[in-house]
Amino acid sequence: xxxxxxxxxxAVIHHGYDSKQHAGSLSVPLxxxxxxxxxxxxxxxxxxxxxxxxxxxxxxxxxTVRVLEEKMAILEGGEAALAFGSGMAAVSxxxxxxxxxxxxxxxxxxxxxxxxxxxxxxxxxxxxxxxxSWLSNEEELRQLITPQTSCMYIETPIxxxxxxxDLSMVAAVAKEHNIPVIVDNxxxxxxxxxxxxxxxxxxxxxxxxxxxGHGDVVAGVVVGSRERMEHIRGTTQKDIGGxxxxxxxxxxxxxxxxxxxRMDRHCExxxxxxxxxxxxxxxxxxxxxxxxxxxxxxxxxxxxRKGGGLISFEMNGSKKxxxxxxxxxxxxxxxxxxxxxxxxxxxxxxxxxxVIPLANRLEMGISDQLIxxxxxLEAWEDIWEDLKQALDSLA
Numbered sequence: 001x002x003x004x005x006x007x008x009x010x011a012v013i014h015h016g017y018d019s020k021q022h023a024g025s026l027s028v029p030l031x032x033x034x035x036x037x038x039x040x041x042x043x044x045x046x047x048x049x050x051x052x053x054x055x056x057x058x059x060x061x062x063x064t065v066r067v068l069e070e071k072m073a074i075l076e077g078g079e080a081a082l083a084f085g086s087g088m089a090a091v092s093x094x095x096x097x098x099x100x101x102x103x104x105x106x107x108x109x110x111x112x113x114x115x116x117x118x119x120x121x122x123x124x125x126x127x128x129x130x131x132x133s134w135l136s137n138e139e140e141l142r143q144l145i146t147p148q149t150s151c152m153y154i155e156t157p158i159x160x161x162x163x164x165x166d167l168s169m170v171a172a173v174a175k176e177h178n179i180p181v182i183v184d185n186x187x188x189x190x191x192x193x194x195x196x197x198x199x200x201x202x203x204x205x206x207x208x209x210x211x212x213g214h215g216d217v218v219a220g221v222v223v224g225s226r227e228r229m230e231h232i233r234g235t236t237q238k239d240i241g242g243x244x245x246x247x248x249x250x251x252x253x254x255x256x257x258x259x260x261x262r263m264d265r266h267c268e269x270x271x272x273x274x275x276x277x278x279x280x281x282x283x284x285x286x287x288x289x290x291x292x293x294x295x296x297x298x299x300x301x302x303x304x305r306k307g308g309g310l311i312s313f314e315m316n317g318s319k320k321x322x323x324x325x326x327x328x329x330x331x332x333x334x335x336x337x338x339x340x341x342x343x344x345x346x347x348x349x350x351x352x353x354x355v356i357p358l359a360n361r362l363e364m365g366i367s368d369q370l371i372x373x374x375x376x377l378e379a380w381e382d383i384w385e386d387l388k389q390a391l392d393s394l395a
Contacts, residue, residue: 009260016070030250031063064246075190077197078223087206089242090220097236103150105130110158110364113353135165141173155184160312160348160372161365162287164296171199191263192305209339212255217248266309272380282391287312311373319368328390338374
């Protein structure tokens with residue numbers, strides 16, 4: 001955290017923006033421009049050569065975007081950050097920047113469906129292989145490392161099974177082999193978990209989710225060392241071009257200001273809903289990192305501030321029963337995103353993870369009865385009343 005602001009809640013509002021540099025505007029100005037003018041030809045030459053600071057073209061940098069990047073860097077405890085047009089633009093830029101044909105990636109056993117699809121594409125087109133692991137202990141991890149292993153890619157908590165990975169353990173083993181560790185921190189946000197402070201090298205977000213928080217923007221963010229971020233900025237971000245728009249960056253800086261308040265409420269509501277789901281007769285199992293009986297609870301306590309706002313649960317019955325339950329909901333919306341003010345619910349096997357072959361899905365723990373619930377900011381009593389009436393309707 002920046003020494004200027006000792007507390008997260010203050011830094012998230014004030015860091016990265018000085019109103020004196022923007023005509024006294026309290027709100028971050030929206031620099032809705034594609035290009036920037038030079039005072040003379042020599043200045044243009046110097047900027048392109050990297051010999052002078054200043055903006056050139058919004059694909060290469062923009063003042064509104066820069067404020068977002070500086071905020072995210074300090075909040076995650078990194079040196080620099082990059083903003084992208086989607087979470088998958090961020091994932092692909094990072095993985096492509098760290099790999100070449102013939103390389104190998106170690107992954108957590110369970111990934112977002114589109115990340116899985118990207119890994120499949122990279123293997124088919126560029127012979128970049130990948131291995132899945134529960135990453136439960138050092139010995140298991142060491143056995144997967146080969147001379148071709150170029151990076152490790154981890155979700156924690158894993159989407160949608162909520163398994164938690166010990167990041168300090170993974171980072172320690174990876175450093176023995178000089179292998180960078182990438183962590184998808186979307187579910188936790190920097191308010192609940194800081195992978196870089198646990199020894200990992202790159203952290204990324206689908207900023208569409210909790211960072212934005214209002215369901216009105218699609219974006220991604222990557223944070224790491226200045227050297228690594230500049231390398232990505234000058235290669236895969238610049239040349240593939242998955243950049244964020246200034247307006248979307250503006251929306252994210254606005255959303256960030258309320259992140260701590262929102263996350264506290266998401267977590268409090270999730271704790272209330274979890275305890276009631278666990279007791280309902282139509283629910284076979286509940287997966288929530290804040291559960292004291294969760295197999296990874298000790299890891300959660302070590303590296304997360306709270307259990308988060310996501311809950312997954314398995315229902316008794318069949319896929320049809322799970323779909324009947326979803327269709328009976330009245331307040332809660334069926335949608336595949338998360339981290340919004342509204343409570344959202346979805347069926348991973350046929351939605352977010354439908355691209356994953358059945359055998360792989362089952363190995364990851366994604367059954368036809370699994371439901372993922374993103375607990376929103378409504379009164380928890382209203383959320384539970386809707387869940388309960390839908391569950392009871394199946395009796």
